[in-house]
Amino acid sequence: MKRYLSLFPFTLAAFLLLSLTISSEKLLSNDCGISITKSYNQQVLGKNVGFFVIFKNNTTRSLDAIDYKVIYKNGFDEVKGTRLFTWQAGNFFGPKLPGESLKDGSTTWVDDANKIEVVIKRVHFTDGFSCK
Numbered sequence: 559m560k561r562y563l564s565l566f567p568f569t570l571a572a573f574l575l576l577s578l579t580i581s582s583e584k585l586l587s588n589d590c591g592i593s594i595t596k597s598y599n600q601q602v603l604g605k606n607v608g609f610f611v612i613f614k615n616n617t618t619r620s621l622d623a624i625d626y627k628v629i630y631k632n633g634f635d636e637v638k639g640t641r642l643f644t645w646q647a648g649n650f651f652g653p654k655l656p657g658e659s660l661k662d663g664s665t666t667w668v669d670d671a672n673k674i675e676v677v678i679k680r681v682h683f684t685d686g687f688s689c690k
Contacts, residue, residue, distance in 0.1 A: 590681040590689040591617035592624065595659060599674045606630050606638075606671035610663035613645075613654075613678075620653040621660070622646065623682040630671035638671040642679070653684050 599609040615621045623646045630639040645662045647653045682688040
């Protein structure tokens with residue numbers, strides 16, 4: 559009986575590690591392997607005048623385009639506006655390699671919005687793969 563009890567902590571640790579690995583893969587597959595690491599916005603005189611967002615490529619592919627939506631909200635979480643944005647690799651900025659981050663942002667003028675929510679709509683990679 560003592561022998562089986564001594565294996566219990568190892569078995570429990572292995573089970574927990576496997577559970578955490580499986581759940582993190584599910585999270586990555588839900589958003590195409592792209593995560594939002596930070597977002598910032600600026601409010602001046604009752605208007606949201608702009609934002610910055612940092613995305614991270616958590617995949618093994620090179621990222622060349624991303625469509626995302628920004629939802630502008632007030633302090634009561636009431637939606638004050640939404641806008642769609644696209645980042646694409648081009649002349650000045652090449653594709654984002656696995657593990658790299660990209661920064662994007664825009665100037666906006668949305669009344670009564672003091673915070674934002676960023677939602678990834680779709681992603682495209684250099685090998686032709688895309689997901690929503």
